[in-house]
Amino acid sequence: MTIDGALPEELDYFSPEFNDNFDEIIAEILEERPIVRASGMWIVTRHEDVRAVANDWETFTSSRGTIPWNESGAHFRPTAVDPPLHPHFRDPFAKLFAPRAIGPLEPFMRQEARALVAAIKEKRECDLDADLSATYISNVFFSGVLGLPREVAPKMLELINRWNLPPFDQEALAEYGRYVDEILRSQLEVPERSPMIEALLNLEVDGEPVAWEDKCNTLSLLIVGGLDTTINAINQSLLHLATHPDLRAELVDDPSLIPAAVEEFIRRYPGVVGLGRSATRDLELHGQKIKQGDRVMVGFGTAARDPRMFDDPLEIDVHRQAQGHLAFGSGIHRCLGSHFARLEVRVALEEFLAAIPHFTLDPESQPRITTGIGREVHGVRLLIGDELG
Known part of the structure; x- marks a missing residue:
């Protein structure tokens, strides 16, 4: 945070000042410091350096956990293992998240999105979390991908938000692990499991089955990656469109621009800081000297705001080529579900804008933005109607 016009030697990453002035402070950091000390960790900020660090797993290991500020908990596979273990946990799922594999899910996504959007249109108001994003993503991911009962999603989301956002409830992380264990055990007697669960239960390393704990840790990552970040992408996108009517009108008039808009929204509002x-x-x-064992945050969110890479980085420009962004990471740990996430968000925006071209932010709505591993927005309420323009 800026104090008397200057950045302190060490920032308080968890302070309200940092959260409330995130864009301004990050812009200042990007200008002055390619690496900054914050709450006991080093944050690598600039696009070129972030890419280099993310690709150098031998120097910057994930094997001690991927929570940036400490090594406790969330040792999920495959993000928290490096080669030679890493490909054993990643490769079985790579083909399941490939574009050819996820493409057939698009009609199911549209069916789910249309039903929710129709209800919103009739009600003429929308709580983004409850009425659209959380329900849509939960239904699509749990039913369409994991083949799990969608009824388990609300508890999963509640636990994820408790351990993933300040004040970072460690007991919620432990409870999340126990719940994932329970859900996975319930699949052992299911005669026809989804390809994703089947791959999970058959994980091997060098021909030997992996430990049950490792299977649970892998499912834990699939769930948190498949729910939280994509829900936030939809929330951020529609909040932006609610407060930028010119861009909204442009996308309504020319839906072919929506895929480019999705790429920009994901770049500008990355699910993982x-x-x-x-x-x-x-x-x-x-x-800057970094010692062996020091914790380092690979700043995917700050890289997305680097003016050396993107002109006017805080602007959503659907005509720019934003494919070089790092919102999905880089290197061996790049997000497995990036194609799936893009499709989910694109379908949601296409269906919403086709049915509801006019909406605005409820003046009584008080969106809450919280910074942790991600930067999430909740509490967004929209008003629907032609008279709102």
């Missing part, structure tokens, strides 16, 4: 690594050796980056 940064993930944690640990330095495996002493090194120096831009003159």
